Amino acid sequence: MPDIKEMLPFLIPLIIAEIILLTVTLRHILTHKNYKHGNRTLWVIVAIVGMEFIGPVIYFLFGKEDS
Amino acid sequence: MTAFIKKECMELTRTGKLLILGIIFIFFGILNPAMAKLTPWLYEMLSDQFADQGLVIGEVTVTALTSWTQFFKNAPMVLIVAILLFSGLFTNEYHKGTLVQIVTKGLSRNKIFISKLFTVYGAWTLLYLVYTGITLCYTVYFWGNDGVTNLAFGIFMYWLFGIFTMSSLVLFSALCNNSGQVLLGTGIIFFAFILLSYIPSIKNIIPSRLMDGLTLSTEGAVPSDFTEALICTFILIAFCDIIGVLVFNRRKL
Numbered sequence: 326m327p328d329i330k331e332m333l334p335f336l337i338p339l340i341i342a343e344i345i346l347l348t349v350t351l352r353h354i355l356t357h358k359n360y361k362h363g364n365r366t367l368w369v370i371v372a373i374v375g376m377e378f379i380g381p382v383i384y385f386l387f388g389k390e391d392s
Numbered sequence: 393m394t395a396f397i398k399k400e401c402m403e404l405t406r407t408g409k410l411l412i413l414g415i416i417f418i419f420f421g422i423l424n425p426a427m428a429k430l431t432p433w434l435y436e437m438l439s440d441q442f443a444d445q446g447l448v449i450g451e452v453t454v455t456a457l458t459s460w461t462q463f464f465k466n467a468p469m470v471l472i473v474a475i476l477l478f479s480g481l482f483t484n485e486y487h488k489g490t491l492v493q494i495v496t497k498g499l500s501r502n503k504i505f506i507s508k509l510f511t512v513y514g515a516w517t518l519l520y521l522v523y524t525g526i527t528l529c530y531t532v533y534f535w536g537n538d539g540v541t542n543l544a545f546g547i548f549m550y551w552l553f554g555i556f557t558m559s560s561l562v563l564f565s566a567l568c569n570n571s572g573q574v575l576l577g578t579g580i581i582f583f584a585f586i587l588l589s590y591i592p593s594i595k596n597i598i599p600s601r602l603m604d605g606l607t608l609s610t611e612g613a614v615p616s617d618f619t620e621a622l623i624c625t626f627i628l629i630a631f632c633d634i635i636g637v638l639v640f641n642r643r644k645l
Binding site for chain 1: 407409411418422425429476479
């Protein structure tokens with residue numbers, strides 16, 4: 326394993342980006358009642374399990390209702 | 393028309409699409425040098441397994457080129473994500489019928505089409521710049537930029553390939569009625585060109601050749617090798633846009 330200190334310049338921005346993405350998605354899911362498909366529990370699980378970035382993308386494509 | 397472009401940009405930011413895309417592009421931009429940095433460790437981890445099979449791995453050195461290899465490897469990924477999120481650009485409006493009102497108010501269909509086209513081009517350019525910029529900063533900081541030749545040209549070519557894909561996306565948006573069909577059409581174009589690039593006789597003139605920007609550094613290719621592919625791509629972009637306008641002028645909104 327490479328020195329963790331060496332990886333910090335990568336890790337910190339990655340973690341920040343990830344947290345922002347997850348927060349935006351979760352906020353959107355929790356503040357909306359109706360979705361195109363599925364329900365709230367399903368989307369929360371999808372967003373968290375696929376949190377790398379796939380989950381949020383799937384949600385914004387298939388779950389977000391057009392307002 | 394500027395008002396309509398402004399409306400498009402506002403739609404992108406308000407629906408959060410630009411934010412999501414921005415974060416994903418930043419994410420991949422950081423991931424490229426991070427993967428390069430991790431490469432020696434990955435090899436080390438796998439070397440035991442390889443040793444059983446009689447393969448011996450020597451010292452692995454990471455250079456700027458490793459990072460740029462990752463850059464070109466991940467570029468199709470970000471392009472696909474961008475296509476996914478832009479697939480509803482026209483079709484959502486067909487669905488809601490909002491374009492009918494604008495047309496009856498007197499904005500010509502040409503202008504609507506061109507505004508949307510420019511918005512997609514603009515968004516792709518901006519996001520791609522972010523993606524490239526981040527990888528460039530990290531790479532130069534860690535390894536300098538030695539051994540990478542004609543990098544700007546390679547990056548430009550990938551950008552142009554993205555513009556071509558976006559053009560076909562807009563063309564299919566004018567042709568089809570829902571975003572699923574748009575995705576299918578664009579996907580078929582995208583993968584058809586990748587498959588066609590396995591045929592040696594035409595591989596040098598089709599747009600997917602523009603994805604080989606890395607060969608400028610690794611295999612001693614020179615920018616003039618790509619002239620035919622560049623010309624072909626420009627023609628195809630013009631073709632997509634013109635057909636798109638013509639179809640959009642006649643379709644039922």
